[in-house]
Amino acid sequence: MNLFQIISEIEKVDPEVYDRLDSRRSIFKHMTGLGQKLSAAALPLAVGAIFNKVYAQTPMNASVNDVLNFALSLEYLESYFYNAGQASAPLQLGLSTTNKAALEIIRVDESNHVTFLRGVLGAAAITPPTTATFDYTGGKGTGAGPFADVFINPATYLAVAQSLEDTGVRAYKGGAPLLMSNKTVLTAALNIHSVEARHASRLRTMRRGGANNNAASQGVPAAPYNAAPKSWISGTDNGGASPAQTAPIYGAGNNTNAPTGVTFDAESNTTQGGANLTTLPNTTGFPASAFSEAFDEALDVTTVKAIARTFVVNGSTFLA
Amino acid sequence: MSDNLQPRGSDDASFAQPLYTPIKRRSFFMYAGATAGATALVLAGCSKDSDPVVTNNLIDVGSGDTGVLNYAYALEQLEAGFYTALRDGSYYKGLGANSAEKLILDDLYYHEVIHREFFKAAITSGRINDSLKPDFSKVDFSSRTSVLGTAKAFEDLGVAAYNGAGQYITSPLYLTLAGKIVSVEARHAAIIRDLVKEGDFVGNDIVTLTSANASASAGGAAPSGSSVERSMTPTEVVNVANGFLAEGSKLNVSGLK
Numbered sequence: 001m002n003l004f005q006i007i008s009e010i011e012k013v014d015p016e017v018y019d020r021l022d023s024r025r026s027i028f029k030h031m032t033g034l035g036q037k038l039s040a041a042a043l044p045l046a047v048g049a050i051f052n053k054v055y056a057q058t059p060m061n062a063s064v065n066d067v068l069n070f071a072l073s074l075e076y077l078e079s080y081f082y083n084a085g086q087a088s089a090p091l092q093l094g095l096s097t098t099n100k101a102a103l104e105i106i107r108v109d110e111s112n113h114v115t116f117l118r119g120v121l122g123a124a125a126i127t128p129p130t131t132a133t134f135d136y137t138g139g140k141g142t143g144a145g146p147f148a149d150v151f152i153n154p155a156t157y158l159a160v161a162q163s164l165e166d167t168g169v170r171a172y173k174g175g176a177p178l179l180m181s182n183k184t185v186l187t188a189a190l191n192i193h194s195v196e197a198r199h200a201s202r203l204r205t206m207r208r209g210g211a212n213n214n215a216a217s218q219g220v221p222a223a224p225y226n227a228a229p230k231s232w233i234s235g236t237d238n239g240g241a242s243p244a245q246t247a248p249i250y251g252a253g254n255n256t257n258a259p260t261g262v263t264f265d266a267e268s269n270t271t272q273g274g275a276n277l278t279t280l281p282n283t284t285g286f287p288a289s290a291f292s293e294a295f296d297e298a299l300d301v302t303t304v305k306a307i308a309r310t311f312v313v314n315g316s317t318f319l320a
Numbered sequence: 321m322s323d324n325l326q327p328r329g330s331d332d333a334s335f336a337q338p339l340y341t342p343i344k345r346r347s348f349f350m351y352a353g354a355t356a357g358a359t360a361l362v363l364a365g366c367s368k369d370s371d372p373v374v375t376n377n378l379i380d381v382g383s384g385d386t387g388v389l390n391y392a393y394a395l396e397q398l399e400a401g402f403y404t405a406l407r408d409g410s411y412y413k414g415l416g417a418n419s420a421e422k423l424i425l426d427d428l429y430y431h432e433v434i435h436r437e438f439f440k441a442a443i444t445s446g447r448i449n450d451s452l453k454p455d456f457s458k459v460d461f462s463s464r465t466s467v468l469g470t471a472k473a474f475e476d477l478g479v480a481a482y483n484g485a486g487q488y489i490t491s492p493l494y495l496t497l498a499g500k501i502v503s504v505e506a507r508h509a510a511i512i513r514d515l516v517k518e519g520d521f522v523g524n525d526i527v528t529l530t531s532a533n534a535s536a537s538a539g540g541a542a543p544s545g546s547s548v549e550r551s552m553t554p555t556e557v558v559n560v561a562n563g564f565l566a567e568g569s570k571l572n573v574s575g576l577k
Contacts, residue, residue: 112547116543183487186486192549199510201509295500297500298499
């Protein structure tokens with residue numbers, strides 16, 4: 001068996017194979033003497049070890065604890081947001097009874113998620129941030145960002161809340177493959193993920209029904225859906241509630257170091273697992289928006305952090 | 321296919337030869353997922369799982385990743401069948417053309433049919449029957465209470481099923497695909513629950529709010545006050561789902577573990 005011929009063959013299909021093997025590619029390109037020193041019997045093992053390193057390594061070498069602490073950071077971002085919202089009398093005045101109750105449920109859930117994740121992490125949990133870590137106006141500490149009236153104007157508040165929840169759904173989805181080594185932790189993360197999606201759905205309902213409407217679910221979705229949102233994401237949601245700030249929440253992520261086979265596509269993606277959804281049988285006459293709505297998309301850690309830091313004050317190392 | 325990738329003994333030729341064969345080499349990269357170019361997905365092509373068989377009049381979804389995908393496919397067939405039948409019922413037909421409920425039920429129909437057809441297209445080997453026969457005799461399609469109550473049950477069940485089965489998936493790609501669907505099911509469940517009772521998008525019956533986890537697969541240790549969704553084991557799920565499937569279309573999920 002000629003190891004170097006095999007790698008050469010692979011290179012024709014996967015030009016980055018040397019980088020996958022090791023960033024110090026010259027080692028592999030010039031270690032022609034190695035094969036002669038290894039016994040023939042050892043070679044299959046050596047090849048197996050190399051293939052394991054190339055194609056089965058944990059992406060980003062993220063540990064389970066790293067992923068959980070990342071999730072915990074996002075839960076702090078959400079939890080403190082809802083705490084501040086509840087404490088704002090002007091905001092509460094603008095909300096219907098049903099919507100106030102819904103936001104209280106969400107507030108409690110996010111607080112519970114913080115507690116639960118801290119319990120799972122134990123001593124490995126990050127130091128809790130202070131409330132001064134966050135600026136939910138998007139001003140990074142000035143308190144005068146694009147969402148300056150976030151704790152006064154219910155429409156702005158719900159728009160930011162929806163943005164945080166939609167981001168959280170994508171973040172958990174992107175993190176799930178990194179937790180596959182621990183089935184208990186993976187299942188717990190999945191069980192949080194779906195709760196975040198329920199929150200996102202309700203907040204979208206509240207936005208389209210109006211903060212003052214007790215029957216929020218009866219609001220009629222209408223295009224463009226960033227103004228009167230559906231409970232699911234159509235295309236890229238026209239950039240979200242405030243496109244100048246929220247477009248990345250619905251855009252494509254960074255595929256560098258993506259888990260095996262996974263790509264971080266924009267929410268408008270209509271190709272899943274190699275199958276073009278728009279040409280599937282029995283879907284004739286379906287509206288174009290349905291094909292992207294039927295699947296949510298995952299997002300990578302780096303992109304999620306960049307989005308989340310919209311609400312972190314300058315100089316803070318939180319979520320850096 | 322994976323048989324071709326395993327070194328067997330010290331016979332160099334038997335190991336190396338398949339890699340020199342263009343077709344096999346392409347298959348290897350589909351398996352490894354290393355190239356974005358090799359996108360055509362053969363979900364079950366790499367599996368050694370046995371083909372689904374019917375025993376004791378139950379349809380065996382199989383084991384491994386194929387088993388999980390078949391399990392999801394069966395549930396999507398059930399959901400899509402429900403929303404298809406719903407559209408023939410007098411409750412749906414009586415909805416205002418631009419009412420929120422009609423638009424929402426239309427979207428749910430589109431999404432679930434797309435999910436069903438996706439699995440049908442994606443599971444190319446070892447796929448279960450494409451024509452599972454539902455039994456909706458318990459549903460009154462002229463009644464809002466019955467229609468929305470059943471939709472709520474199906475959507476909550478779907479979320480609990482995907483969440484509970486995630487741990488049996490071995491491929492990051494399939495886990496991500498399942499994740500892409502389950503959050504949409506959760507969005508469905510939330511709005512349907514809100515239609516049944518405004519503000520009930522999260523309730524103690526589905527999330528560990530005031531009582532601890534009641535399911536064997538929800539991590540086993542989710543305490544009360546942790547706000548995680550109660551996932552269900554495949555066995556728990558089919559105990560419900562089989563009640564909506566006709567004789568000969570009921571499922572056996574004993575291979576999922």
